[in-house]
Amino acid sequence: MSTAGKVIKCKAAVLWEVKKPFSIEEVEVAPPKAHEVRIKMVASGVCRTDDHVATGSFVTPLPVIVGHEAAGIVESIGEGVTAVKPGDKVIPLVNPQCGKCSVCKHPEGNLCSKNDLSMPRGTMQDGTTRFTCKGKAINHFISTSTFTQYTVVDEISVAKIDPASPLEKVCLIGCAFSTGYGSAVQVAKVTPGSTCVVFGLGGVGLAVVMGCKAAGAARIIGVDTNKDKYAKAKQVGATECINPKDFKKPIHEVLIEMSHGGVDFSFEVVGRLDTMEAALACVQEAYGISVVVGVPPDSQNVSVNPMLLLTGRTWKGAILGGFKCKDTFPRLVSDFMAKKFSLDPLISHVLPFEKINEAFDLLRSGKSIRTVLRF
Ligand code: PAD
Ligand code: ZN
Ligand code: ZN
Numbered sequence: 001m002s003t004a005g006k007v008i009k010c011k012a013a014v015l016w017e018v019k020k021p022f023s024i025e026e027v028e029v030a031p032p033k034a035h036e037v038r039i040k041m042v043a044s045g046v047c048r049t050d051d052h053v054a055t056g057s058f059v060t061p062l063p064v065i066v067g068h069e070a071a072g073i074v075e076s077i078g079e080g081v082t083a084v085k086p087g088d089k090v091i092p093l094v095n096p097q098c099g100k101c102s103v104c105k106h107p108e109g110n111l112c113s114k115n116d117l118s119m120p121r122g123t124m125q126d127g128t129t130r131f132t133c134k135g136k137a138i139n140h141f142i143s144t145s146t147f148t149q150y151t152v153v154d155e156i157s158v159a160k161i162d163p164a165s166p167l168e169k170v171c172l173i174g175c176a177f178s179t180g181y182g183s184a185v186q187v188a189k190v191t192p193g194s195t196c197v198v199f200g201l202g203g204v205g206l207a208v209v210m211g212c213k214a215a216g217a218a219r220i221i222g223v224d225t226n227k228d229k230y231a232k233a234k235q236v237g238a239t240e241c242i243n244p245k246d247f248k249k250p251i252h253e254v255l256i257e258m259s260h261g262g263v264d265f266s267f268e269v270v271g272r273l274d275t276m277e278a279a280l281a282c283v284q285e286a287y288g289i290s291v292v293v294g295v296p297p298d299s300q301n302v303s304v305n306p307m308l309l310l311t312g313r314t315w316k317g318a319i320l321g322g323f324k325c326k327d328t329f330p331r332l333v334s335d336f337m338a339k340k341f342s343l344d345p346l347i348s349h350v351l352p353f354e355k356i357n358e359a360f361d362l363l364r365s366g367k368s369i370r371t372v373l374r375f
Pocket of ligand 1: 046047048049050052175176179199200201202203204205223224225226229244269270271272275292293294295296318319320321363366368369
C-alpha cells in the first residue's frame with residue numbers, strides 16, 4: 001500500500017538534550033509539502049559534527065534528529081517537485097543549492113543563502129518541522145536529519161545519484177569524502193609536488209589526505225594525537241605521521257623545520273582553536289595556504305597576530321569542501337562507480353541504526369573512522 005500523502009510512523013534517534021544518549025523513539029513523519037521530498041533512509045555515516053551537537057559544541061535547536069551524511073530512496077514528493085521522483089536514489093544536502101541566490105550564481109561559493117547552518121533554525125524552508133514525537137515538534141538538522149527511517153528535505157537539498165550506486169558506501173559522499181577531498185582539490189587547490197600537512201586523521205582528515213594525493217602532492221604529513229590513526233593515513237597517501245605529544249617544541253615549529261621553511265598547504269580537521277592556530281603558523285609565510293575544515297567550539301575566537309597574514313599567508317575555510325553539492329555529488333558518485341577513488345578505507349564499522357549510541361562511543365573513544373548505520 002502506498003504511503004504517499006500519509007503520515008509515516010517510524011523509528012528515529014531523537015536527541016532531547018545535550019550530553020544525553022540518543023533515544024530511539026517512534027516518530028511521525030508528515031508528508032512532504034510543495035517542493036519537498038520524503039526519503040526512506042538506507043545508510044547514514046556518523047560524523048564528528050553530529051557529536052558536536054550532542055556535546056553542545058555546535059548549537060542547533062533541540063530536541064532534534066541529527067545525522068547528515070546519508071543516502072536513501074525517494075518515497076514520495078510534494079507538489080511541484082521536478083528534480084526527483086519516487087524510487088530515485090538520492091543524497092540529502094547539508095548545503096542546499098537554490099540556483100538563484102548570489103552564492104549559487106557565484107563561481108566559487110557553495111554556502112547557498114537558503115542554508116540552515118550559519119544560523120540554524122532547525123526547520124524546513126517554510127519555517128516548520130515535519131517530525132513529531134509524543135506530541136512535540138522535533139527539529140531538523142542542517143537541512144538533512146538522517147538518523148531516522150524517513151526524513152523530509154526541501155527539493156533544493158537533495159541530489160539524485162546513479163541508480164546502481166551502493167548506498168551503504170556513497171552515503172559518505174554526503175559529508176566526509178566530499179568535505180575532505182574538496183578541501184584539498186577545490187578550496188586549497190593543492191598543486192603537484194607540494195608539501196601538505198593534515199591535522200586530524202579521522203574520516204574527514206583521511207579524505208583530505210586522499211585529495212592531496214590525487215592533486216599530486218609530493219609530501220603529505222599527518223598530525224594526530226592518536227597513533228592508531230597512522231596506518232590508515234599511510235594507506236591512503238600520508239608519507240609520514242607525527243604526534244605533537246612526542247615533541248617539546250610547538251608543533252608548528254616542528255613542521256616548519258621538517259619542511260625547511262613552512263609547508264605549502266595545511267588543513268585543520270580537528271575542530272580545536274590551538275590546532276587552527278598551529279595550522280596557520282606552519283605554512284610558508286609568503287605563499288602558504290591554510291584551510292579550516294574542523295568545526296570550532298561555539299562562540300570561541302582565535303587570537304592571531306595579523307603579521308602571519310601580512311607576510312602573504314592565505315587563511316580559508318569551507319563547508320563540504322567548497323563543492324556546490326547538487327551539481328557535484330552526482331559527479332562524485334559517478335567517479336566512485338568508475339573506481340576513481342575508494343570509500344572503503346573510510347568505513348571502519350557498520351552497525352544497525354538501533355546501535356547508534358554504540359557508534360558514538362566508538363567515535364568518542366577514537367576507535368572508529370566512520371561507522372555506517374544501516375536501516
Ligand atoms: P574525527 O573525530 O573522526 O577526527 C578527528 C581527529 O583529530 C581524530 O583522529 C583525533 O585523534 C584527532 N585529534 C584530536 N585532538 C587533536 C590534536 N590536538 N592534534 C591533532 N589531532 C587531534 O572527526 P571527523 O573527521 O568526523 O571531523 C573532523 C572535524 O571536521 C570535526 O570538527 C568536524 O565537526 C569537522 C567537519 N567539518 C565539515 C565541514 O564541512 N567543514 C564537515 C564534516 C566534519
Ligand atoms: Zn559531517
Ligand atoms: Zn542558493
